[in-house]
Amino acid sequence: MSQEHKLYHNLISLPTDRRPTDVVAERHELVLLFDATKANPNGDPDTGNMPRLQPDTLKGLVTDVCLKRKIRNIFSLYRPDGTLQDGGPPAAIGSEFAGYEIFIRENAVLRELMEAPRIEEQAKSIFVGELKQDPRSWDAKKRARTGRSRGGAASVPPPEDAPEEAQEASPADEFKKRAYRDALCRSFFDLRAFGGVISTDGPLKGSFYGQIRGPVQFSFAESLDRVLQLDATITRCCVASEKEKKETDSAGAEETGHRTMGRKHVVNYGLYRANVYFSPAFALRTGFTYYDLDNLLFAITHMFTDDAAAGRAGMRVVGLIDFQHATALGNEHAHKLFDLVRISRTSESREREFPSSLCDYEGTAPDGVVRHVSENGQSKSLVVARKLVWEIPECSRTGGTT
Template sequence: MSEVIKNRYDFVVLFDVENGNPNGDPDSGNMPRVDAETQLGLITDVCIKRKIRNYVEMVKDDSTGYRIYIKSHAVLNKNDEEAYAALGVSVDKVAEQKKKDTDIDLKIRDWMCANFYDIRAFGAVMTTFTKAKLNCGQVRGPVQIGFAKSVEPVVPQEITITRVAITTEKDAENKNNEMGSKYIVPYGLYRCEGFVSANLARKTTGFTEDDLNLLWDAIYNMFENDHSAARGKMAVRKLIIFKHDSELGNAPSHKLFDLVSVSRKDADTSAPARSYEDYEISVKDDQIPNGVSIIIRD
């Protein structure tokens, strides 16, 4: 692998959804998440990280150092047991072994970081409260992502759908089709902000330059191989990366984020936006602080 990253990064991602449900809320019948007070659409950090994990898993195909810890149908205890087995640590006698080797906990944690990309990036709580009492530690990852929020309020709509196939023979005697429904957002442009800490990468997980480049690719392409009828048409429109010259950074994150603004091209906003072309994205690159450079992918 390449060397551990040495620069702090902050980034802004702009993506949109058309006629789809970007992140259903199980507490509200799976309708698109919204802020109850502002009606701005919301997408959780967990949802976005799921897309990134799926992309890495697809591209790397469980190659050495790029496995995914949190994935569909994964049994976490089995992954934890691998670390113990690889280091020759007995689950039943780990307390005795720690007396001889006080660094066992760190070795187990480092093994997990080295083998699982998402632990190296996002961190993880690797303690399971089972009879096995497996404990691979807790890791705070260098890559942190906030909730995505729509630029303008969204109006979730319930669409009634029909199916000509009938579920049972008994139902077929009384009806010719089945009724159902799905929720959509007609259009929404969402903004998400994130952070990459070189300090945590160096001290804890060993997140490398290769890992970082893979992260940018995963964010930029996270919807390209994740299409479904439920999510409609989703696409990343712009990825704006602020690179600091130092490990701890040269400017506060919020001041860099304030340099990115999204506005409607038409001053009359009474009509709802229905396209990315309805918006104008501006970056005040002439106000970027010393020690910070900008990279834009669109």
């Protein structure tokens, strides 16, 4: 991002000496809570799309891939300021909406995305302008490996279509691959945030730079209690073809079962919890900025807004706590911060095996300075917690951790 941008959502605490376009330099940990009512949060294709379960505890599961897909879908539909995408060409480099394309999307041909002319143009600009390489070396072909015969004469070089291992990379080849990596990260938000393996084909084939590790990582989400699965058979009142109609009329729809369409699987109610980790070390590699972090948190709070479907209509984010450290390494262990978010069943609901709504829970979470140190008689904040979303009923007493 070449020009200054403003934070649209102000969901982060921007350090006084930082700008929105600066790379995030502090560690973050987040606790994400969402619930599902008469919904299938994440179907398992190996079990006929039934909700995923932990086999030994029968608690519900939602994969990290599923959660990241919700974030990708938000930026596929909306710009960073929350306005609708117009379906036009990608925003110009340097504009406030640039860099929010989605790389892993339905029916995408990844090699075509990587080799798009605009990506090559941006990579070449990075190659020359930032990596200080000779523009003439951009198109330098790999040199054939040559040896010497016993008589000292040079051996015949292999043809240009020789296998890759028979050729030697030009000195600028690594810089070219790095430029491509940086161009892709700047253009595609999901690569910049979550990373990806893009070394299987295209300009980064076989390269270390094609294995991008993103700064944002989600854990699996797990329900706090066992979930009750509901199974419903659905039928249709019409037929798909004239042949099927004749078969139905001859035997009767109730006997043949031709009008049966399938089954729906949902959980009656489940409160799910996931942890989110943010590494500034990997943010430096992909160029993930405070502007990106603010937009990411906005996307998380709206991750189910346009995700509603017949089997997934009752889902919402009910809790999002951001723990912001003062340093890149962090000022407290993540598990100790996660333990500060305490949620438990209410005393009245413990008599029932399965919870039925959010009212069956109560909990507490910190909001403000969590860790501090005194320097020269003044208190310096080391870890600050912020309740970005919190709809859990407050505890009437000290509850256990979940």
